[in-house]
Every structure is written in structure tokens, then in C-alpha cells.
Amino acid sequence: MAPRNSRGKAKGERKKKEEKVLPAVTDITVNLPDETHVVLKGISTDRIIDVCRLLSVNAGTCYITNFSLSHEVRGSRLKDTVDVSALKPCVLALSDEDYDEELAVAHVRRLLDIVACTTCFGPSASAQDKLKSDAGKNAPAAQDNKASKKTTTKSPIPSKQSPSPKPASKDVPVDAEGDTSHSCPKLGSFYEFFSLSHLTPPLQFIRKAAKREIDEISGDDHLFSLDVKLCNGKLVQVEACRKGFYNVGKQRILCHNLVDLLRQLSRAFDNAYDELMKAFAERNKFGNLPYGFRANTWLIPPVAAQLPSDFPPLPVEDETWGGNGGGLGRDGKKDLIPWADEFLFVASMPCTTAEERQIRDRKAFLLHSLFVDVAIFRAIKAVQHVKLKPDLLASVANSDIPYTERIGDLSITVVKDASNASSKIDTKIDGIQATGTDKKKLVERNLLKGITADENTAAHDIATLGIVNVRHCGFIAIVKVEVREEKKASPPSQSIELEQPEGGANALNINSLRLLLYKTIPSEHTKHTPNLQTLECKELLASKQL
Known part of the structure; x- marks a missing residue:
């Protein structure tokens, strides 16, 4: 009788399959x-x-x-x-x-972003530590030490002038040292860690200038003109062109990047920039440069507290240099993605093994993240459209008649919000009304989902994944993916390729969309109140604009 080797072979194959190769x-x-x-x-x-x-x-x-x-x-x-x-x-x-105008502007924004930690983030941690140590040396007793600590440490987030909404200040109390009680200790030290204000900024400003005529650069290659004021007060004229950045002073130098150009033009800039890079390396032994900072709704740079209504944007968000509040789908190119097909494809992906579930869950995560950003932008556009049309505004605000629009597979509905902002929305997360007889159906459906829940439930629940509710300016905008019944019967066999922006290192920050609460008020909004130039007036106008 022949030996039975099949069992041992299958066991060996299974063991080999289970051995995972770890990243090296x-x-x-x-x-x-x-x-x-x-x-x-x-x-x-x-x-x-x-x-x-x-x-x-x-x-x-x-x-x-x-x-x-x-x-x-x-x-x-x-x-x-x-x-x-x-x-x-x-x-x-x-x-x-080679650069085009957008890429050249992005290059300038990168340099401004790198040096922002010397001016935008308040006192640096090293400066604070020095103040604390000096106070400790001069204090005769422990009680005096404690008092000195509270008087010498400045809060990078002053609680009285913070541009965060008032309800937020009640939920997250900030003490004199910038720390929070209960939830997140040492919150005030966030910007202290990233701040390097004790260093000399390599440059004072970069601003666009009127386009200059340069003989050495053809009109087709010339992009825009810059004025750069360096740390020593020297003003440098720079021309951005397709090959890089060109100095038009006594030294005619062309470099592909601004840093190399300014290094050659100024020893003071060269030394200040080297000191900044050295400080980065000392702050983080792994050498990861902190950049790309965005404002947040719960934590903002100290400089923003000086005048909340004139909120100074961080370089990465400064629209003057092509910045924005982050997120995906700002250009509108992803509005017409076949969302119904994409969600159905995710629901139909194989998921019998751990590897298959990992692939499917990654796809679901990327797709849902992209949809949320696109839905938020479409919701805000719909609300703004209603506000600009007096007839639509009156019909939606004074009655139960909603405003609806359709963009591809997206259905957008705008209804009036409740007068009490703390009240719950009468639509659940999946858009089903929670009034009348629907309550019973909702309970039954949720119970059924709970009984049949398994590892595939989240990917299959298109009704929940494919809807976003946005409360904005007194309205509720509901963006929903409409899936037709005939599509459910035959899921698509192909899907679009979804990639994470800036690589896998951005995996935990993919939902990076930010909308600032405070923005600079355009001059045309203040022309009708020439006599009200106080801070209170500016803040009132800002709140009305929101």
C-alpha cells in the first residue's frame, strides 16, 4: 500500500502560507x-x-x-x-x-512652511525651559518656585482671546499654564515643542512683486517676480522661471531651488538656515522635519489669538501661495466617480481569509475617506447655492420643502436646521427619517443588522458608508449615494485605483480636511459700517459671515 503523503504535504503548505514576511x-x-x-x-x-x-x-x-x-x-x-x-x-x-507657475508657487510655499516654526508657533520649548530654570534658581522656597512657574510661563493659547467657539472653551478648560484639565494634559505645550522661536528666522518675508521684464528670461519661460527680505534686512529680487529661480542683482545666478540661490547670495541666510536644520536634528534624533502644519478647531497657533477676526493662515493653508485647508476632491474632478459601483465593488470583494479582508478593508477605508471629503464640499456648495437664491432660501427656510440636486450618483438634499443647535438631527446617519412609523422599521432593521453582524458587515452597509450629513449656516445638507436595485444584482467586476496622498506615511491623516472658523473679512463687507472699527465689530461680522 502506497504511503499517504498528502496529509503531511498539506500541513507543510499551510504552515508555509501562515509564515508572514515582516517588513525590514x-x-x-x-x-x-x-x-x-x-x-x-x-x-x-x-x-x-x-x-x-x-x-x-x-x-x-x-x-x-x-x-x-x-x-x-x-x-x-x-x-x-x-x-x-x-x-x-x-x-x-x-x-x-521644470516648473510651471503652480509648481513654482508650491516651492515657495514649502520654504515658507519650513521656516514658519521660527515665527508662528509662539515661544519655543527651550526658551520656556530656560525661563523655568532661572525662576527656580532665584526662588527661595518651594512655594515661591510654584508661583514663579505660573507667572513666567506664558500660555501659547490664551483662553480669553482664543478664536475657538465659546462652547469649546467650556468643554475643554485651559488654565494659566495652557494646560487642560481632565482630558488632555499639557495641551499648551504642543506648539512649544515645535516652535524654534529662539532662532533667527532665515528670512523676514517673501512676497510677489509686479512682473519685471528680464532680458535674460524669455516671456514664455518667465513665471512671476518675487521680493525676498533676508534675516539681515537685505532685499533680494528673484525671478521665477521654468528652469528655477534667478537673481537679477549684481550676481546673476540661476538655481533650481530658492534655498541654494539665497545661500549663494547671503552668508547671513546660509548661517541662519544651517542653524535651523541643526535645531531640527537636535529636536528629533530621527531627523523627521516637522512641516505641513494646519490650523485646527481645537488647537491653534498662539499668533492667531492676537486678533481672531484677522486669523493669519499658516503657510500650508495660505491661499496667496496656493495653499488650502487640505482634504481631497477640492477641484471637483472626483464628483462624478461612479460611487454606487465603487461601494458595490467593495461589498462584493472576497473576504474569506485574513489577507483578503485586509485588502478589502483598505479599499473600503480609502473609498470612504475620499467620499467624505467630496460630500462635504458638495454639501457646502449646495447650502451656499440656496443662500444666494432668494426664492430657494425662502422656500427652504419657511417650509418643509427641501432643495435637491443630483450630480452623478450623488443626491444632495438641503433642509432647514432646527433652531436649537444642540438638538439631534431627525435623520439618522443612513438618511432614514426617525419619525412616525419609520421608528419601528428602523429598530427592526438595526436588530437584524446586529444579529447578522460579522466581519463583512461594515463593507456591506452601503446605506451607512454612502451618506454624509453636514450642518452648515442653519441648514442640513444630506449627501447620499443612490444605488439602483438593478446594480445590486450585478456588482461591477472592475474598480478605479485609489492611492493614498503622499504615500503610506499619510495613512493616519487621510481625513485632513480643515475649514477655518475665522477668515479675514473682505473690505466690501465692512464698507457700510465705517464708524465701527473696533475688535468687537470685526468679530461680529465674522460670525455673521460664518
Whole structure:
């Protein structure tokens, strides 16, 4: 009788399948155009888009934008999706790419963002520590030490002038030291950690100037003109062109990036920038550069408390330099995604094994995150449309007749909000009315969902995943994905490719959409009140505008 080897073979295959290969640390060498190189610490699961992210948080390369990466075997201009593990040897070459106006503006914004920590975040942690230590040396007793600590430590978030809404100040009390009680201790030290205000800012400002006529630059290549005031007070005239940034003073120098240009033009800038990079390395031994800061609804930079109605935007959000409040779908190009097909595809994906569930859950996470951002923008546009049309505004505000519009698979409905902002919305998260006989049906449906719940429930619950309720300016905008019955019977076999912005390092910050509560009031809104120029008037107008 032949031996039975099939059982042992199956067991061995199952054991081999269960052995997972863990990501390993990988050294990635990037050769720069100036014949130097940097060594990045990545992991074997990284892609080229993650390498670009590592370059942007490395102190030696953070100022470089608009480039491509090449490999001696895989060729030039590698796609973002190329795996690092496939690059052997793992040596890349960085090549400068030509600018257009948008990319050149983004380059200026990056430099402003890097140096923002020297001016925008209040007192630095090192300065605070020095004040505390000096107070401790001069105090004769422990009680005096405590008193000195409270008088010398300035709160980076003054509670009386904070532009956060008043209800927020009640929910999260802030004491004299900028700390919060109960929920999040040492909240006030957030910006202290990232602030490097004890250093000299490498530059005082960068502003756009009237476009200058330059003989050395053709009209087609010239993008815009800049005035840069350096730390020593020197004013430098710079021209942005497709090949980089050009100085029009005595020294005619063309560099692909602003930092290299200003380094050659000013020893003071060179020294101040080196000190800043050195401080970054000392603050974080891993060398990750803190940048990309956005305002928040619960924590804002101390400079914003000086005049809340004139909220100064952080560089990454400054629309003057092409910034915005983050999020996906701002350009409107993703409004017409076949949302019903995409959610049905996720629900039909295989999920019998842990690997299949991981792939499906990642797809569901990316799709839902994109939908939430798109839905919020569409909801706000719908509310603004209602407010600008007097007939629509009257019909929605004075009756139960809602305003509806349809964009692809998205159905947007605008109804009047309750007069009491603390009351609950009469529509549940999936859009079903919670009044009348629907309450019984809602209970039955939720009970059935609970009984049949398993690891696939979230992906299958399109009614919940495909709806967003937005309360804005006295209205409720309900954005819902409409799925027709015939589509449910035959889910699509293909789906669009969804990628995370800026690589996998952004996985926990994918819902980064921010809308500032305070914005600078345009002058035309204040022309009818020339005699009311006080701070109270500005704040009142800002609240009305909201």
C-alpha cells in the first residue's frame, strides 16, 4: 500500500502560507544633482511615493520640490507605485524637473512652511525651559518656585482671546499654564515643542512683486517676480522661471531651488538656515522635519489669538501661495466617480481569509475617506447655492420643502436646521427619517443588522458608508449615494485605483480636511459700517459671515 503523503504535504503548505514576511528596514541611497547623496531609512514595503515623502522630511533635502527619481536598471522618472524592494541595488538618482507657475508657487510655499516654526508657533520649548530654570534658581522656597512657574510661563493659547467657539472653551478648560484639565494634559505645550522661536528666522518675508521684464528670461519661460527680505534686512529680487529661480542683482545666478540661490547670495541666510536644520536634528534624533502644519478647531497657533477676526493662515493653508485647508476632491474632478459601483465593488470583494479582508478593508477605508471629503464640499456648495437664491432660501427656510440636486450618483438634499443647535438631527446617519412609523422599521432593521453582524458587515452597509450629513449656516445638507436595485444584482467586476496622498506615511491623516472658523473679512463687507472699527465689530461680522 502506497504511503499517504498528502496529509503531511498539506500541513507543510499551510504552515508555509501562515509564515508572514515582516517588513525590514532598508537603506535607500539618493544621489543629488550637486554630486552629494543622502541615505534614507525606509522599509521594504515602501514605494517611490514614500521615498518622496522621506525626502521631504529629511533636513538635507526638505527644500527640494518638483523632481523625479531614476534607477540604473528600472530607468528614469519612476512611477509612484514602484516598490522599493524591486530596486536592486537600492540607489536612486534625483533629477530636477521644470516648473510651471503652480509648481513654482508650491516651492515657495514649502520654504515658507519650513521656516514658519521660527515665527508662528509662539515661544519655543527651550526658551520656556530656560525661563523655568532661572525662576527656580532665584526662588527661595518651594512655594515661591510654584508661583514663579505660573507667572513666567506664558500660555501659547490664551483662553480669553482664543478664536475657538465659546462652547469649546467650556468643554475643554485651559488654565494659566495652557494646560487642560481632565482630558488632555499639557495641551499648551504642543506648539512649544515645535516652535524654534529662539532662532533667527532665515528670512523676514517673501512676497510677489509686479512682473519685471528680464532680458535674460524669455516671456514664455518667465513665471512671476518675487521680493525676498533676508534675516539681515537685505532685499533680494528673484525671478521665477521654468528652469528655477534667478537673481537679477549684481550676481546673476540661476538655481533650481530658492534655498541654494539665497545661500549663494547671503552668508547671513546660509548661517541662519544651517542653524535651523541643526535645531531640527537636535529636536528629533530621527531627523523627521516637522512641516505641513494646519490650523485646527481645537488647537491653534498662539499668533492667531492676537486678533481672531484677522486669523493669519499658516503657510500650508495660505491661499496667496496656493495653499488650502487640505482634504481631497477640492477641484471637483472626483464628483462624478461612479460611487454606487465603487461601494458595490467593495461589498462584493472576497473576504474569506485574513489577507483578503485586509485588502478589502483598505479599499473600503480609502473609498470612504475620499467620499467624505467630496460630500462635504458638495454639501457646502449646495447650502451656499440656496443662500444666494432668494426664492430657494425662502422656500427652504419657511417650509418643509427641501432643495435637491443630483450630480452623478450623488443626491444632495438641503433642509432647514432646527433652531436649537444642540438638538439631534431627525435623520439618522443612513438618511432614514426617525419619525412616525419609520421608528419601528428602523429598530427592526438595526436588530437584524446586529444579529447578522460579522466581519463583512461594515463593507456591506452601503446605506451607512454612502451618506454624509453636514450642518452648515442653519441648514442640513444630506449627501447620499443612490444605488439602483438593478446594480445590486450585478456588482461591477472592475474598480478605479485609489492611492493614498503622499504615500503610506499619510495613512493616519487621510481625513485632513480643515475649514477655518475665522477668515479675514473682505473690505466690501465692512464698507457700510465705517464708524465701527473696533475688535468687537470685526468679530461680529465674522460670525455673521460664518
